[in-house]
Amino acid sequence: MSKMDGLRAMREAKYAAAQKAAKASKPAARPKVAPDAKPSKAAAAAKALASDPGPAAASEELCGHRNMSGRTCTREAGHAAKSHRYS
Ligand SMILES: [Zn+2]
Incomplete structure (x- = not known):
C-alpha cells in the first residue's frame, strides 16, 4: 500500500512538474509570435x-x-x- 502511494506521489510530482514546465514555456513563446505573425x-x-x-x-x-x-x-x-x- 505504501509502495503504491509512493509511486503515485512520484508520478503526480512528475506530472505537476511537466505541467509547470508547459505553463512556463507558453507565456514566453507567445509574445514573440503574437504581435507580428497574426x-x-x-x-x-x-x-x-x-x-x-x-x-x-x-x-x-x-x-x-x-x-x-x-x-x-x-x-x-x-x-x-x-x-x-x-x-
Ligand atoms: Zn486610406
Missing part, C-alpha cells in the same frame, strides 16, 4: 482605436492614399475602412 481583427480594431484620437501617434503609420485634391489619407496604414479619410 494581426487579428481585435488587434486591428484596438490599433485603429488607439491611433484615432491621437494624430501625432498615428503619424508614423498612415495609409498615405491621396485624393484628387492632393490631400493625404489620415487613417492608419492598411485601414479596414473602405473609405479614406482626408481630415
Whole structure:
C-alpha cells in the first residue's frame, strides 16, 4: 500500500512538474509570435482605436492614399475602412 502511494506521489510530482514546465514555456513563446505573425481583427480594431484620437501617434503609420485634391489619407496604414479619410 505504501509502495503504491509512493509511486503515485512520484508520478503526480512528475506530472505537476511537466505541467509547470508547459505553463512556463507558453507565456514566453507567445509574445514573440503574437504581435507580428497574426494581426487579428481585435488587434486591428484596438490599433485603429488607439491611433484615432491621437494624430501625432498615428503619424508614423498612415495609409498615405491621396485624393484628387492632393490631400493625404489620415487613417492608419492598411485601414479596414473602405473609405479614406482626408481630415
Ligand atoms: Zn486610406
